[in-house]
Amino acid sequence: MQTDQVIINDKKTFTTKVERLQKEGSSSLHIVSDFDGTLTKEYAAGQKRHTAIAQIRQGEYLTPEYPQRAWALHDKYHAIEVDPSIPHDKKAQKMLQWWTEHIALLVECGMNKAVVDDIVKKKTMVLRDGCLEFFDLIARKNIPLFILSSAVGDIIQGVLQTEGKLTNNVHIISNFFDYDAQGRVQGYKGVIIHAYNKRETEIKKSPLYKEIKKRRNVILLGNTLEDLQMAEGIPYNAILKIGFYNEPDQKNLNAFSQVYDMVILNDGSMSEVNKLLKRIM
Secondary structure, eight states, X not given: OBOSSEEOSOHHHHHHHHHHHHHHOGGGEEEEEOOTTTTBXXXXXXXXXXOHHHXXXXXXXXXXXXXXXXXXXXXXXXXXXXXXXXXXXXXXXXXXXXXXXXXXXXXXXXXXXXXXXXXHHHTXXXXXXXXXXXXXXXXXXXXXEEEEEEEEHHHHHHHXXXXXXXXXXXXXXXXXXEEOTTSBEEEESSSOOOTTTOSTHHHHTSTTHHHHTTOOXXXXXXXXXXXXXXXXXXXXXXXXXXXXEOOXXXXXXXXXXXXXXXXXXXXXOSHXXXXXXXXXX
16 A cells, blocks of 8 residues: 555554554553654754764864864764675674774863754754644553663753653663763763664663553664664564655665565654554554
8 A cells, every 4th residue: 555655565564563552551561662754853954864963063163174074984984884785794893993982082172062952952853743642642541662872871851851742651771871070071971872783672670660561562662774673572463563764765765664564655754553552552
């Protein structure tokens, strides 16, 4: 099935999964989601929105040489990230190097808490249309949401706090800064989360695991092929994969629609997700 906004390649499988989620109800469900480009818009007012990390680079917050050096890291490692000929394990190793070198650069160039606060205050990261309703729906039924992001957890947390949506059922697994007494960044807390290791196995190591141990049905929300790994490592009965295809260029759309149960096109809203949640509830 395809409309201007939605593609469902295998309607039978999609319907079977939805019916199972509906039958077993919200008490058996948890949600795992990416943040940038999934819960947030990729485009707003006709312009592509910057990711949480790019906000720091574009905002001229740090030393004058920071943007150039950050772009140099991007140019070095992004080509590896998108090269389909490079094995996953090799990519994961290189992504860890990238994130490690970048946090060292942030520390060197004076990253601090005031930068995070200013980015959050400016509200340049825009939640997807219907996202506020999405948060309200899952809070009402206390459905756990795990946001797995390789971006800056402090910024994600700030955005949700500003919108009043950082409720007890929402958990952010991301890169949180470690600050000194003056608010200067000293590094990241804990294990670095990057594009090739963000998965629910990270939840298994934490006290949060007890929240989903008996919730064996999953809705996964992502906007890249790599986001599909987010549910790896945790047993589930049924997983419904919903992908946001945000780009006007459709060269990768066929591969995308083969692996996601539902694809929402054109940087679309959360309305289809919200409809499904209401059915399950």
